[in-house]
Amino acid sequence: LTVSENFKRDVYNRVQLYKKYPVLAGNHLLECDFPPAQRLVLRDLFNVNYLIISASRGVGKSFLGAVQGLLTAILIPNSKILFTGPTFRHAKILFTEAENILKRSPRAQIWLRKPPVHQADMWTIHFLNGSVIAALPLASESEVSIRGFRAHLIIADELPHIPEDTFNLVLLPMLSTYRDPMIRVRKIERYSKKIREGKMKKEDLDFADDNKFFGLTSAYFKFNHAYTKILEFEKMRQERIEKGLPPKTQTHYFTYLDAPEGFIDLNDIEFAKRTQADFQFRMEWLSEWQADSDGFYSSRL
Numbered sequence: 094l095t096v097s098e099n100f101k102r103d104v105y106n107r108v109q110l111y112k113k114y115p116v117l118a119g120n121h122l123l124e125c126d127f128p129p130a131q132r133l134v135l136r137d138l139f140n141v142n143y144l145i146i147s148a149s150r151g152v153g154k155s156f157l158g159a160v161q162g163l164l165t166a167i168l169i170p171n172s173k174i175l176f177t178g179p180t181f182r183h184a185k186i187l188f189t190e191a192e193n194i195l196k197r198s199p200r201a202q203i204w205l206r207k208p209p210v211h212q213a214d215m216w217t218i219h220f221l222n223g224s225v226i227a228a229l230p231l232a233s234e235s236e237v238s239i240r241g242f243r244a245h246l247i248i249a250d251e252l253p254h255i256p257e258d259t260f261n262l263v264l265l266p267m268l269s270t271y272r273d274p275m276i277r278v279r280k281i282e283r284y285s286k287k288i289r290e291g292k293m294k295k296e297d298l299d300f301a302d303d304n305k306f307f308g309l310t311s312a313y314f315k316f317n318h319a320y321t322k323i324l325e326f327e328k329m330r331q332e333r334i335e336k337g338l339p340p341k342t343q344t345h346y347f348t349y350l351d352a353p354e355g356f357i358d359l360n361d362i363e364f365a366k367r368t369q370a371d372f373q374f375r376m377e378w379l380s381e382w383q384a385d386s387d388g389f390y391s392s393r394l
Contacts, residue, residue, distance in 0.1 A: 097203040100200065100203065101203065101204075104121075104122065104167075108168055111164075111168055112139045112168060113139075114136075115135045115136060115138040115139060115164060116132045116135050116136060118164050118168065119135060119160055119164060121200070122163075122164065122167055122168075122198075122200055122201060123160060123163055123164070123194055123198050123200070123201050124197065124198040124199075124200055124201070125160060125194060125198070127160075128153075128352060128353045128356060129351070129353070130148075130152060130345075130347045130351045130352065131152075131153055131156075131157050133345065134146055134157055134345050135157065135160065135161070137343050138161055138164060138165070140339070140343075141305070141340065141341055141342060141343045142303050142304065142305050142306070142341045142342070143305070143306050143307075143326055143329075143341065143342040143343075144305070144306075144307045144308070144326075144342070144343045144344070144345075145252065145307075145308040145309075145310065145319070145322065145323050145326060145343075145344050145345075146307070146308070146309050146310070146344075146345045146347070147310055147311070147312050147323065147344065147345065147346045147347075147380050147382070148309075148310075148311065148345070148346070148347040148348075148380055149311065149312075149347065149348045149349045149377060149378045149379065149380050150311060150349070150377055150378065151349060151352065151356070151357040151358075151361075152347050152348075152349065152351065152352055152357075154250070154309040154310075154311075155186050155187055155190045155250060155309070156190050156194075157309075158176070158187050158190070158248045158250065158307065158309050159187055159188075159190035159191035159193075159194055160194065161246070161248060161307060162174045162176065162187070162191055162226050162246065162248055163191055163194060163195075163201065163226070165224075165245075165246050166204075166218070166220050166222075166224035166225070166226055167201075167204050167220065167222070167224070169224070169245075169302050170222035170223050170224060171222070171223040171224060172223075172224040172225075172245045172246060172302075173224070173225050173227070173242075173243060173244045173245050173246075174224070174225070174226045174227070174244065174245070174246045174247075174248070175227055175228075175229060175242065175244040175246070175247045175248070175267065176188050176191075176226065176227070176228040176229075176248055176250075177228070177229055177230075177231060177247065177248070177249050177250070177255075177264070178231075178249060178250035178251050178254075178255065179231065179250075179251050179254035179255050179256075180230070180231075181214075181228070181229075181230035181231075183250040183251050184216075184228035184229060184230065184250070185216060185228055186250065187228065187248060187250055188209075188216045188218075188226070188228035191218065191226060192209055192218075195209070195218075204220050204221055204222070205218065205219070205220060205221070206219040206220055206221050207219055214229070214230060215227055215228065215229055216228040227242070229242065231255065231259055231263070242267055243267055243269075243270050244267045244268060244304075245268070245302070245304050245305070246304070246305045246306075246307070247264055247267060247268065247305070247306045247307070248307045248309065249264065249306070249307070249308050249309065250309045250310075251309070251310060251311075252308035252309065252310040252319045252322075253310055253313040253314075253317040253318070253319040253320075257318040260318070264306070265306065268304040268305075268306060269304075270304075308322070311376065311377055311380070312375070312376040312377070312379075312380045312381055312382045312383070313376060313382065313383075314382065314383055314384070314385060314386075314392055314393070315382050315383065315384050316384075316385070316393050320382050323344050323382075326342040326343070326344050327342070327344055329341070329342045330342045330343065330344075346380045347380060348378060348379045348380045349362055349378050349379075350379075362378060365377065365378060370386075370387065371387070372386055372387055
């Protein structure tokens with residue numbers, strides 16, 4: 094066996110370990126290092142179905158989204174991962190982050206079926222295990238390009254600027270079909286039998302392959318639909334915790350103060366303090382969602 098084949102064989106033996114500890118998977122499989130804030134988010138990769146990260150500029154949201162997509166593609170065969178955003182450019186930013194990780198990591202490259210492909214209306218990465226990462230424009234740009242696409246993980250950048258109708262009527266319906274649905278049906282049947290026989294508990298169920306939606310954003314205005322979703326995610330999380338069930342939703346807030354020393358240029362922060370309106374600085378750098386702007390004509394208006 095070659096070194097690559099030995100490495101692949103070891104990974105297959107450790108899939109459950111890597112799903113349980115995604116930070117370890119990122120270290121081993123992608124050769125990436127993560128600051129504490131990113132580790133907190135990455136730990137939720139296989140535990141929750143719906144996640145929104147509200148973070149200041151420079152914390153590494155796009156990088157983290159790329160890591161989430163790559164780990165899902167490698168560890169869960171036949172995954173379809175969609176990178177998207179309000180414009181095709183935002184999808185390309187996520188895709189480019191994934192490409193940069195692949196270029197730096199020989200361990201990550203061995204999973205590729207072929208080099209990343211850049212087409213006019215779709216960028217794709219194909220993996221040996223049948224997984225695909227695709228960057229696509231939204232329906233508002235090219236309805237033909239995105240309607241009909243099915244995804245198991247959607248990572249959407251700049252969530253507040255995706256039209257609410259597009260989010261509800263185009264993006265979320267893409268998650269309606271599971272990977273290998275009949276395999277999942279049989280899996281549930283086996284689990285249900287073990288639960289009835291007392292050999293297993295409901296909390297032991299492993300559905301790391303559930304379909305997922307992850308949204309990335311800087312803070313914005315509270316009257317935007319993204320903030321409504323954040324509140325709903327937090328409510329859903331609390332409801333499941335009160336019932337003694339593992340939560341399926343999560344929200345994270347990070348500011349530039351959560352980054353380790355040397356991660357962000359503090360000169361840029363000081364310049365922003367001097368030149369931006371207070372509400373703008375609080376949104377962009379302190380991850381504080383604002384009720385409205387403080388100009389003569391309000392943003393809500």
